[in-house]
Amino acid sequence: MDPLTLFSTAALIFGGIYWFLFLLGSAEQKGKRAVYLSGGSISREKVQDKYRQYWSFFKKPKEIETTENVPHFVDTFYNLVTDIYEWGWGQSFHFSPSIPGKSHRDATRIHEQMAVDLIKVGPGSRILDAGCGVGGPMRAIAAHSGANVVGLTINEYQVNRAKMHNKNAKLDNLCDVVCGDFLKMPFDEESFDGAYSIEATCHAPKLEDVYSEIFRVLKPGAMYVSYEWVTTELYSSENSEHVDIIHGIERGDALPGLRSFKDISEIARKVGFEVVMEKDLAKPPAKPWWLRLKMGRIAYWRNHILVSVLAFLGIAPKGVVDVHEMLFKTADYLTRGGETGIFTPMHMILCRKPLNSS
Ligand SMILES: C=C(CC[C@@H](C)[C@H]1CC[C@H]2C3=CC[C@H]4[C@H](C)[C@@H](O)CC[C@]4(C)[C@H]3CC[C@]12C)C(C)C
Numbered sequence: 550m551d552p553l554t555l556f557s558t559a560a561l562i563f564g565g566i567y568w569f570l571f572l573l574g575s576a577e578q579k580g581k582r583a584v585y586l587s588g589g590s591i592s593r594e595k596v597q598d599k600y601r602q603y604w605s606f607f608k609k610p611k612e613i614e615t616t617e618n619v620p621h622f623v624d625t626f627y628n629l630v631t632d633i634y635e636w637g638w639g640q641s642f643h644f645s646p647s648i649p650g651k652s653h654r655d656a657t658r659i660h661e662q663m664a665v666d667l668i669k670v671g672p673g674s675r676i677l678d679a680g681c682g683v684g685g686p687m688r689a690i691a692a693h694s695g696a697n698v699v700g701l702t703i704n705e706y707q708v709n710r711a712k713m714h715n716k717n718a719k720l721d722n723l724c725d726v727v728c729g730d731f732l733k734m735p736f737d738e739e740s741f742d743g744a745y746s747i748e749a750t751c752h753a754p755k756l757e758d759v760y761s762e763i764f765r766v767l768k769p770g771a772m773y774v775s776y777e778w779v780t781t782e783l784y785s786s787e788n789s790e791h792v793d794i795i796h797g798i799e800r801g802d803a804l805p806g807l808r809s810f811k812d813i814s815e816i817a818r819k820v821g822f823e824v825v826m827e828k829d830l831a832k833p834p835a836k837p838w839w840l841r842l843k844m845g846r847i848a849y850w851r852n853h854i855l856v857s858v859l860a861f862l863g864i865a866p867k868g869v870v871d872v873h874e875m876l877f878k879t880a881d882y883l884t885r886g887g888e889t890g891i892f893t894p895m896h897m898i899l900c901r902k903p904l905n906s907s
């Protein structure tokens with residue numbers, strides 16, 4: 550081979566590898582590249598074991614129902630998925646209705662800003678984000694409202710990611726992040742002017758445990774809004790396809806058991822809240838929230854090849870391939886949940902802590 554052909558071939562091969570790993574790997578502006586995929590706080594050699602351990606929870610459903618085990622199980626899940634979520638979805642770990650003519654990024658922001666508009670807080674207020682992930686919603690909400698936001702997550706790795714993103718976005722003056730359990734919050738009572746949770750309280754084995762903690766830390770008169778994952782009125786436990794879809798969603802999303810939409814306001818009232826409004830934000834005229842998930846299928850195939858190559862080369866921990874495969878299947882269950890209308894990730898409830906509550 551003459552030197553020119555050799556040089557061109559080598560340039561093509563290296564250029565191709567660079568394009569595959571770096572350019573394709575980062576897809577949109579997400580804050581994570583494929584070559585940096587990790588198992589969160591889990592050391593790389595233990596990722597595969599931890600994935601098996603996560604899966605074994607579902608073989609012993611009684612254990613998932615035991616409240617004390619759930620935060621640990623959820624923490625393991627977020628160690629495993631946080632990097633893949635950030636890489637393939639972005640810094641906001643939730644869905645939002647599609648908006649014709651708007652990007653996913655804009656539709657996500659609009660859905661987040663609606664939450665803080667509903668609880669009517671502004672500059673100088675201190676508000677709680679219960680289950681904050683890596684803080685995508687927190688930053689959008691702080692920037693939009695001027696309020697001080699305190700995020701709470703069970704996962705230490707997410708705390709570090711969120712703090713780093715807050716600093717990079719120059720919002721660390723308004724946003725703080727704390728590692729802790731929303732079933733036993735590390736906050737004083739009546740210390741917040743408002744609170745919200747976006748697709749997070751579905752991880753609580755008993756919703757009353759997290760709602761009563763939120764009630765405790767809110768000042769009288771303060772408001773709380775939550776976007777809940779629930780089964781809708783179309784779900785039937787007699788229908789085996791419905792049951793299969795819901796089980797698929799629970800297993801792929803670390804859920805101790807999805808609740809029915811009917812339970813939400815009943816539980817809010819039981820812990821002392823006044824229910825101001827309740828609405829499934831996925832209902833028409835809203836456009837399908839699952840479109841983004843469904844449209845991404847080709848990208849997920851590409852991602853799967855990429856993750857497998859990286860694991861083969863020893864760049865990504867081996868278990869990342871299993872985790873990615875699990876998410877791949879979960880995307881399908883979620884899409885089917887949306888298309889059949891038996892599941893919604895955005896059953897919104899707006900509550901107020903009564904002024905006379907002591
Ligand atoms: C609220 C929760 C998480 C909701 C969503 C943010 C995530 C649910 C399913 C996730 C994904 C599925 C498929 C992945 C794909 C195979 C991969 O290549 C890139 C990332 C995915 C798109 C990933 C992204 C996040 C989700 C959409 C739960 C946990 C309560």
Ligand SMILES: C[S@@+](CC[C@H](N)C(=O)[O-])C[C@H]1O[C@@H](n2cnc3c(N)ncnc32)[C@H](O)[C@@H]1O
Nearest residue numbers: 641642643680681682702703730731747749752
């Ligand atoms: C799907 S993510 C949503 C994150 C964020 N609300 C967003 O929309 O980007 C769910 C979040 O709830 C948190 N979470 C789940 N169970 C928790 C618990 N018991 N205590 C605190 N946080 C918890 C997880 O750590 C994760 O950050």
